[in-house]
Amino acid sequence: MKETEKVPAAGFALNRLYFAEQGLRLVQVAPEMPEKEAQISFGWDWRITGRRDFEVILQVRVGPCQARPEEAVVVLVGAFSVSGSNHSVATRDFVRAQGPAILFPYLREGLSALTSRGAYGPNYLTPVNVLALMQNFDPDKATGALQLKSGSETDFLED
Numbered sequence: 001m002k003e004t005e006k007v008p009a010a011g012f013a014l015n016r017l018y019f020a021e022q023g024l025r026l027v028q029v030a031p032e033m034p035e036k037e038a039q040i041s042f043g044w045d046w047r048i049t050g051r052r053d054f055e056v057i058l059q060v061r062v063g064p065c066q067a068r069p070e071e072a073v074v075v076l077v078g079a080f081s082v083s084g085s086n087h088s089v090a091t092r093d094f095v096r097a098q099g100p101a102i103l104f105p106y107l108r109e110g111l112s113a114l115t116s117r118g119a120y121g122p123n124y125l126t127p128v129n130v131l132a133l134m135q136n137f138d139p140d141k142a143t144g145a146l147q148l149k150s151g152s153e154t155d156f157l158e159d
Contacts, residue, residue: 011087012080012094017106020057021075024118029069039063040125042133043075046095047143048153052082054091054144056099058107060125068120074110078103096139101130 043059055077062072078099082091089098108125116122139145147153 010089010094010098011082011084012089012098013083014102015053015079015081017079017103018077019074019110020077021059021073022110022114023071023073024114025071026119027064027069027071029064029066033069034065036065036067038065038068038123042136044096044100044134044137045143046099048147048156049079050081051155053079054081054095054156055079056095056103058100058103060107060111062111062115062123068123070115070118070120072111072115072118072123074107074114076103076107076110078106092139092145095142095144096134096137097131100134104128104130 040063041061043057043061045057046054047057048054057075057077059073059075064071080094080099112122112124148156
């Protein structure tokens, strides 16, 4: 038996990635802006799109600073599906931890590619502990959780 055959499958497949939003704009330098450190914020959500399909959404916003007076936003969507019937990871855990961890490198690349075409060159996000970052988000307020609570997605395959 091969070593990889011993690893249980998570039970989810990434079908496609797309950028729902990308924006870069220059802003007027203002005295109240930080000098060198831009304000960075992250967003996360997930939503059910079919019986076995859902999307995980990540967002990064980089605010201006005096050294780099530009604002950037990137919203990345990963379209996933439930594959098979055996899951080593619960859906609610996947959308909150493994899904974002899979998508985060693409979000970082999207930001650096976008800003590389701007006046100040590429903006590289440092590596981030995705599990620690996700602790800041309330999974009960996510679109997918609200869909499940409202009963609008009664046929969604949830563990």
